[in-house]
Amino acid sequence: MKTNLLPSIILTTVLLVLLCGAYPLLMWGIAKVSPNSGEGFTVETTNGKNYVNIGQTFNSDKYFWSRPSAVEYNAAGSGASNKATTNAEYLAEVEKRIEDFMIKNPEVKKEDIPVDLITASGSGLDPNISVQAAKIQIARIAKSRGIEVSRLEQLVAEQTQQPLLGILGPQKINVLELNIALDALK
Amino acid sequence: MNTEIIGIIVTFILAIGISIPLGKYIAKVYAGQSTFLDKVMNPLEKLFYKSSKINPEEGMDWKQHLVALLTINAVWFVMGFVLLLTQGALPFNPDNNPSMSPDLAFNTIISFLVNCNLQHYAGETGVTYLTQIWLMFLQFVSAATGMAAAITVFEAFKNKTTTLLGNFYVYFVKSITRILLPISIIVAAILIFQGTPMTFEGKDSITTIEGQQIEVSRGPAAAFIAIKHLGTNGGGFFGTNSAHPFENPTYLTNMTEMIAQLIIPLAMVFAFGYYINRKRFSWMMFGVMTLGFLCLAVPNVMMEANGNPNIAAMGVDNSIGAMEGKEVRIGAAASGFWSIVTTVISTGSVNSMHDSSMPLSGMNQLLAMMINCFYGGVGVGILNFFVFIVLAVFISGLMVGRTPELFGKKIEAKEMKIAMVIALIHPFLILSSTALGTAFPDMTRDTLNNPSFHGFSEILYEYTSSAANNGSGFEGLGDNTPWWNFSTGIILLMGRFLPIIGPVALAGFLAQKRYVPESAGTLATDTTTFGTIVLTVILIVAALAFFPVLTLGPIADFFTTTSL
Incomplete structure (x- = not known):
């Protein structure tokens, strides 16, 4: 448990950057060039x-x-x-x-x-x-x-x-x- | 043939067509062979491992796998619980939604952690954009957890005799970087161009043509909906899930979302065959699962398309089917088909309201979750099916008087005990919790939306959905009460982690055994005969356990219809 705790916390943090930062921002960027900027037609x-x-x-x-x-x-x-x-x-x-x-x-x-x-x-x-x-x-x-x-x-x-x-x-x-x-x- | 039926057939064929090459790709990813994403993802993964002090070369035995898996899940539980309890005071909350009550936060964090997404709140009012994005994170990582657990079983049969089953973190990270994230980007882009919002603006105020002032909820929905399907999570961004015209604006998005939830569970079946180099075995599994799936899906399409006889009796034009709780752009047939896709696969997203499905359609939805391994959720579906394979090998071994063996590994008393416990825990959880829910009517009666047999079905459905980690509901149920939040929360945890721990331990024990080369006396497991036995075992163990309770709910409801 102990040997896994620190890796788990750090891995969670870096994945948060990827999945909650980079991914939504990328999709938001794509939405900007879509019809009506991704705000619904x-x-x-x-x-x-x-x-x-x-x-x-x-x-x-x-x-x-x-x-x-x-x-x-x-x-x-x-x-x-x-x-x-x-x-x-x-x-x-x-x-x-x-x-x-x-x-x-x-x-x-x-x-x-x-x-x-x-x-x-x-x-x-x-x-x-x-x-x-x-x-x-x-x-x-x-x-x-x-x-x-x-x-x-x-x-x-x-x-x-x-x-x-x-x-x-x-x-x-x-x-x-x-x-x-x-x-x-x- | 009418266009609604053609739409379903094309969707299903496309899903199978995509999942075969995807299965080959998935097998390559986990085997560590080179794939086209290496250039981008290799450096990124190295960075992840290095910063987290993980040695990707280090092998783990089955116990180490489970400890790593449970530890990281515990970290997410704590983080998520705190976030949901404090969301009202945190940023990215343009609509000023409040923090969750402790019992609702408990239920919500568990239900996303276990890949279920039961959702006792409505997305428009119950969470903020910050917590939506956090829940989306859980949709990625809970799916990847299931996949990583499934790969230990793959690994156990790949090597002749071993204690080490690869590295949990590597399987976990690769599931995200190589499979879930890239496909999510494609799916989300399709949704955006079809009209699903992807914005951080809050509610919009508009005046309708007749001069009514209304508000329209929006948000970063497209990114969320892609992974909700791909990871077979199923939690909706908006309250009514994929029935909402922003979550599922067109027939094309309906097809896309249906294909997105089908491809990984299907591909894992093929990936197994590629990984252990037994492609015929994959086809046997695919055959059994597809036969089971179609036996549930085809009647549902027919019943929903034929419509509600009680309404037909009123003398109106009933030709477009049972439309209560359904959307015109999707149609009754595709709604009936989706209702089985989402329940066999443990997605739990809905594009029509299951509470208003025809009684026997509701029964098939329940059966799909009770069996829980015709395709099944990402990773965990194949784990559930694996348990039934072990049982089938043992039973057929007894019938022909041979030592039961699976891929050169003897199945003995210890393995059988684990398999039996896991196979029986699912009916036990569902039946005992439903019995409790019914035994304390003060806790449940006032939360029901319909009287009589159908009201009982609402209780049964909620607990079945929890135990199967599905997440759909007979949504008329007023489920945001401490009773429902706590009782389903506990069932969710048991329904998730026991069926992961069991098969991974089983894989660990089998992997350590001496490899017995296959001979003329070995029971062939990639044949139609064996497939039939597996299907029979599933029907006996899973389905028959539930027929008494189904008689009290949907079947009684059905006979109410016909007597009118």
Whole structure:
């Protein structure tokens, strides 16, 4: 034990310099030459800088809505509901979300509501929704903004992000970018 | 075939494709042969040894190995405990986060020391940038500790008869300088260019489109996330780990992080074969592990992609799968696959919330940790598997009436006792702690997030994850209480160091034995037959011990679903 104590302490110290000094500094340096200096990708909006990868709450009828969130999209933290698939209380909550959605979107048939719109994400900050989730909101937005449905359908198609290399992973839409593009339509 | 499934298959094939040459490289590194990093790293390592007064040429027997390993771990424990208790007053704390309570600091330092990263705090509020960087240090060194321990087993079978198994410090330092650090730099760079933050600025205040004022947590995350996966640590920089859109911003980062956690455990299997020059034996191990892995992973992908039948019954479009606790950019299939990758490998990072997985997916996640050697954590996975190989050799030796031998070394009573104790300690730790947690409902009941059978599963999962040094959780559990912090802390220590001490001692005893040349009468250990026996032993010892408790938790939960 004794013969190992001093070498252990010194080795720890020199490794601290390498792993807690040199390594993070190197990565920080690389980040400086990356898009937006490693501070997270941002986009300019009418209210200033926003983060592309951090989802937001949209309540107004004239915007596409995000998924439910266990932390109300407060990115100071992050969190999920962690409800079990069999939890009766949780299932009642999902039922209620469906009802609320149907009331505000009377044009939509229940069997067209995709499951991502009525379930909370893992991070509580999911910036994306499925393509179907955007499509079923078109009728409501067209009515509240007085824009033609076909125009919005085209917008959703333009904003749809294809799988990586066309073959890997799901299709998706970034809600923030979609709504910024929506505001830009005139 | 749909793109979500193709994504998983490509990820897995890439991981195997990288791990074969990496295994060859790892074997060369530990054997002291020349590799391409020599020019940079040789002088650096010399400097390390010289300043620390370590003689890299000095061989150590198995006891000296363990003493060195435990001493340096004790140093980290003391340093880390002090840092976490005082972090609030130390620099690099732009968000003014407080110091930890003693019980939380105790749990946190142990859980990072033992490569588990259970995390009873949330990264945004529970630690400072200084302690995040310190925890990242532990992610490097705890992984390197596991690798160094595994190499003693490699060394025991390389030499015919010896007491010396190489130098602990050399294996340890080389694991960092030659393997963990270089690959971390590559992984972190990919993450940075995909949008993961790497900044020392604190929280940012923004106004959303609808005029809401919110704060956005940031930090030096990319460097942390790279080693968290590569070293199979799994502790998240942010509270929700790799489900957080900063930790895992795109499908490409999801693939990268999945590959990063797979490659070293896989490569160690191949490295063993190269190191002792028995490549067929590596393929036998790889075959058994992969078969076991797929038996758990494929059902999970299917169950998560098929979705929650309770929600389907409400009449909505359930086609994209069980999305509660999952992210749209990753998808249900890749989340289901990740949930098994991270539990077989003892990473414990999550890209979806396991608490909201389908009941039998949850059971497979538990089984993956209960077996704990299909690939397994860096270094320790192969040590766990080694114990099962020793058992299988002994059992098959008895069946055919021959003296059990492994690579020309006789396996006798002493070795068998160690192997049996190590094989049984894992079920013992899990079952006894879960029983205790359930026996004192005042301590645990109010911390549960779900009622009924699933609530019991939350207790079972927490202790299984601790004993397997995994670090994932059914995260609904309110685990930052003195009960959870102390009880899991103790299980973590036992679940880490006993399965290292046992196999290293075993390797030491076997290495000293006289080498018996292999003959026609020797049991062949690199065949399908032997692989089948190993798998059977694993199923009997590890899995069957747990079926009663699984019946009370996830299986009962499953039958609740179908009755609705």
